[in-house]
Amino acid sequence: MGMPYKTLNASMNKKAKHRVLVAGGAGFLGSHLCERLLRGGNTVICLDNFSTGRMENLHHLLRFDTFSFVRHDIVEPIDFAVDEIYNLACPASPLHYQADPVHTMMTSVLGALNLLELAAHYKARIFQASTSEIYGDPHVHPQPETYWGNVNSFGPRACYDEGKRSAETLFFSYHQQYGVDIRIGRIFNTYGPRMRTDDGRVVSNFIVQALKGEDITVYGDGSQTRSFCYVDDLIEGFFRLMNSPTSIQTPVNIGNPGEFTVSQLAEQVIAMTGSSSKIVYRTLPVDDPHQRKPDITVAERTLGWRPTVALTEGLKATIAYFEHQLAPVSKELAI
Ligand code: NAD
Ligand code: UDP
Numbered sequence: 001m002g003m004p005y006k007t008l009n010a011s012m013n014k015k016a017k018h019r020v021l022v023a024g025g026a027g028f029l030g031s032h033l034c035e036r037l038l039r040g041g042n043t044v045i046c047l048d049n050f051s052t053g054r055m056e057n058l059h060h061l062l063r064f065d066t067f068s069f070v071r072h073d074i075v076e077p078i079d080f081a082v083d084e085i086y087n088l089a090c091p092a093s094p095l096h097y098q099a100d101p102v103h104t105m106m107t108s109v110l111g112a113l114n115l116l117e118l119a120a121h122y123k124a125r126i127f128q129a130s131t132s133e134i135y136g137d138p139h140v141h142p143q144p145e146t147y148w149g150n151v152n153s154f155g156p157r158a159c160y161d162e163g164k165r166s167a168e169t170l171f172f173s174y175h176q177q178y179g180v181d182i183r184i185g186r187i188f189n190t191y192g193p194r195m196r197t198d199d200g201r202v203v204s205n206f207i208v209q210a211l212k213g214e215d216i217t218v219y220g221d222g223s224q225t226r227s228f229c230y231v232d233d234l235i236e237g238f239f240r241l242m243n244s245p246t247s248i249q250t251p252v253n254i255g256n257p258g259e260f261t262v263s264q265l266a267e268q269v270i271a272m273t274g275s276s277s278k279i280v281y282r283t284l285p286v287d288d289p290h291q292r293k294p295d296i297t298v299a300e301r302t303l304g305w306r307p308t309v310a311l312t313e314g315l316k317a318t319i320a321y322f323e324h325q326l327a328p329v330s331k332e333l334a335i
Helices: 002-013 028-039 101-122 159-179 202-212 229-244 262-273 295-303 312-325 330-335
Strands: 017-023 045-049 067-071 084-087 127-132 180-188 216-219 225-227 252-254 259-261 277-284
Touching: 017 028, 017 101, 028 045, 028 101, 028 229, 067 259, 084 101, 084 229, 101 127, 101 159, 127 159, 127 229, 159 180, 159 202, 159 262, 202 216, 202 262, 216 262, 225 262, 229 295, 259 262, 262 312, 277 312
Parallel strands: 017 045, 017 084, 045 067, 084 127, 127 180, 180 252, 216 277
Antiparallel strands: 225 259
16 A cells, blocks of 8 residues: 555655645644655654644654654644645544534634634645535535535534534635635545544444454444545545645545445454454434545546545555554553
């Protein structure tokens, strides 16, 4: 995995190197992005409040003398001279973003504002990690970027969904009013190594439950669908979008169009882990979207991007990661 991008890596390495700020860089996606940028020869400043992010995700990056990190909450203003900004700072799992809904909303809105101010000041290009939650519980399937969505402004998911929608609006407004160079990636469910064992999202939950021999908790009847993208594919999509021409300043879906029911995922994980876990059914959370699948025509046409990692292949790598995380020896090493 990662190898198909060798040619692109080589061409990108010839380009001028940048001083890049990655907000949320200690998280699951952010740590993969920092690694990718450092390998490309860039100087990377990882900014994180370490709420869901972990130092453990950054250990392997400390050997780069072009890497630094700062503990900071993007709700507060910052000032760093930078050429590029990636905004990934925001809890992404419903479990975590619903724990402090006010702070989640403020992270999306005030955080975006603070980073956009920075981008305007230093004339830096800025990327927003937006989400398929923009589409809510969609009435159009699959979801193209032109679909405006079906979102509840008042439910338990609203702090995240409406926060991310407001952030997109702020990005657009800074572009329109101040000419800020923006890129917006609408990310669909992404999984892979460096997710937390207590992340709470479906892929990590099912794998951890299967490896521990615990019941697999399917919410609802398991007929709801999601489209799962492996992290390497997603980071490649980020990278291509950030380095795309200035004409692409509208949101772009980045996700894997392969669509699976939650029950299918549970069965796949049980089969691949050889687990004796049983499937149990729990209440479907309020406003849980019934279906989700990206239309990636825009990404294919404008970025030449499409995912290359099949669900079975990505699950294999993710299961191996969690096996290592859960092994007693890895716990001892982590101390
Ligand atoms: P994550 O929780 O692992 O990472 C989020 C990171 O942001 C963590 O390191 C956390 O400590 C940091 N953070 C949170 N609030 C902050 C704040 N106020 N100030 C500074 N740092 C803060 O989640 P992830 O899956 O890596 O998601 C990264 C981004 O991608 C998020 O913005 C998320 O909304 C977006 N996204 C992810 C997915 C996905 O499936 N992984 C899907 C859609 C959108
Ligand atoms: N889900 C589940 N069991 C779990 C965790 C999640 O059945 O232990 C379901 C959840 O209700 C949703 C889907 O899996 O229908 C994806 O949930 P996740 O939290 O990963 O992402 P999101 O709901 O934000 O797409």
